[in-house]
Amino acid sequence: MPKKVDHEKRKEMILKVALEVFARDGYDDSNLSDIAKSSGLSRATLYQYFQNKEDIYYYALKQSTEDMFVKYSEVEWTGKSHPLNGILDICDDIMDTAARNIDQIRNLIVAVSKIDQQLEDAVYRRTAKLQHLIRRLLRSGIRDGVISDCDVDIEVRRIVILLESYCFQLTYFSHDSAEVVRTVLHSQLEILKKLE
Amino acid sequence: MPKKVDHEKRKEMILKVALEVFARDGYDDSNLSDIAKSSGLSRATLYQYFQNKEDIYYYALKQSTEDMFVKYSEVEWTGKSHPLNGILDICDDIMDTAARNIDQIRNLIVAVSKIDQQLEDAVYRRTAKLQHLIRRLLRSGIRDGVISDCDVDIEVRRIVILLESYCFQLTYFSHDSAEVVRTVLHSQLEILKKLE
Amino acid sequence: MPKKVDHEKRKEMILKVALEVFARDGYDDSNLSDIAKSSGLSRATLYQYFQNKEDIYYYALKQSTEDMFVKYSEVEWTGKSHPLNGILDICDDIMDTAARNIDQIRNLIVAVSKIDQQLEDAVYRRTAKLQHLIRRLLRSGIRDGVISDCDVDIEVRRIVILLESYCFQLTYFSHDSAEVVRTVLHSQLEILKKLE
Amino acid sequence: MPKKVDHEKRKEMILKVALEVFARDGYDDSNLSDIAKSSGLSRATLYQYFQNKEDIYYYALKQSTEDMFVKYSEVEWTGKSHPLNGILDICDDIMDTAARNIDQIRNLIVAVSKIDQQLEDAVYRRTAKLQHLIRRLLRSGIRDGVISDCDVDIEVRRIVILLESYCFQLTYFSHDSAEVVRTVLHSQLEILKKLE
């Protein structure tokens, strides 16, 4: 039973390389030769690990996003002094992460809009836990009287959309522009604070 | 010089057709055969009007954006009851226009990020007059004491960025999501209103 | 209006070359590079005349068979001394033609069995007029009392099948073997002669 | 030497599986992966039993044909009432067998025409015993005065060729068409019967 390489490890390695290539050139302008060369493998070998180009793309993105959002399902964000601070911390953390992984974000945006017909659903699914967490924080804040009564669903959506916009600015414009979105987000959260 | 007019007319005609094709299929998935066929010309003839595919794309987009923002240089927006209402009307008008031309917007976003290396500058150039108009309105409002004192440049940038986000949501998500951005924009403008 | 080459002529030239290549290598083992090279054209150019490889194959065969059977719709075969001699002449003519175009025949057999799922129908369609002619000759012979009463349809079918077998022997075996089929065919026709 | 037996057994098993795959998909459209998977072996292992794909094909066919014609070397066919009935029985038996194994026959025809350059010789070799048997039956009939004097070699060849034609019709056309060949064969044998 010869088993020179760890199949899963190789797969991940390829995906990592592929993600870089896709991020740099986009799906259409990239080609398997590049990915193969960067992987130190032949084009044919890629087909032992993945069905086709789209398959590689799909899994590269999947892995990328799963890594990115997995932590927001944790409970560590709930014990804050003020629920809005919890939300704010989460949002800041997401934006910081995004800022540190611009390539992945860029790729994600271009990518999903091509493969997944319903980007909205795709993002929704991936951020479902995150949205749930924010919703819970908002509700507890309203219950405790520290967040003014508001339509929770709409506020959650606003927050998510601003986070998306942050990523968009990051991708297509600059870090500076993205930071402006951060101030808007902060300001929107501020409005929710109940005046005593 | 009647020939010259024909030449220009035909050029514009090609660009118009090209824009439709690009909007429908995207840059990569479109091809010159389609544009030629839709123009009623041969593929080779396109090369007498433009250097190459990218050239056609570039000018098609340029024309598209120029058409879109040309009206915001007018002065009709200045005579409003409250300068913020003027800004609001302009923003709403832009967003309405965008909503009515989703394909062009989508194209624009994907396009410019490919050709123009500095998307930020490109957008800046195209919206320069618009930004100038908003800035003037803000300043006059502050001078008149109806807009609270604020960093005008930052506010203008916020507005522009939110408008961009509106377009982004329109392109990659849905009309509904985009409308959420509109509420954020309204809310941000509301904050600027001076309390008496 | 430049028109350096006659489109139809070029098409025919390509088909002629293609037929040779297909006849020599078979459909699967042939490739467009070969056809292109033999045509003195580039691979890409072939696609200006035909949709794809299968298309070239299809038309090459179509042309080949149309040429081959077109003459049997003529009436020149009817004025013979004995209707069986007419049939015999036709059959001999077909077999002679086949013997002179072994490559085309070989190609036809391999080809149609791959592309056309219903080879039987394909051959039937192409030999319909021929069958009709033989049927008419048989009937007139029976009416005149020089051909013994028989099931005309079955006899026609026998003749066609023996002609096919002749081609089959020609293709997969040898000219000599095929000639044995000719003697069988002759002998079968002889049986039909009415003894006085 | 138990290993040796296993080796042969496995070889036969592979050939059996291969024959099925080849019969189903044809030589070109089949691939070693399929054969390997169906054999429960890895692709690489096949190369320990056979040189290459063509080798597998060759032996698969060889085994197939040997199985098919092996019984006609027996003597059970000689004790018939009339030698022509013996021949007729043999021919019918062959045609029945062929009709029951259309896939193998089809494969055989396509196959041998590819690998064996001299198909005629190949078939001759495989049917040598059969031809010998028929020849003996014919001669004994002539000697006994129940079969009219004829060129035995030619008649044997006719019979073999009609049997081939039966298989050909079976492969490329239909069972019905093949049956027409059977009537021709019967009719040809009938002619040999000596009139008293």
Place this chain on the structure above:
DNA sequence: TATGAATGAGCATTCATTCAT
């Protein structure tokens, strides 16, 4: 002996671009 891993060679197809007329 068996096989997981890797690959070279090959193929159909697309398309932007050039050029002679």
Place this chain on the structure above:
DNA sequence: CATGAATGAATGCTCATTCAT
């Protein structure tokens, strides 16, 4: 001016075959 004709350069994908373990 306009265009029919031609093509080079890519690209995704397949598969028989080799080899180290």
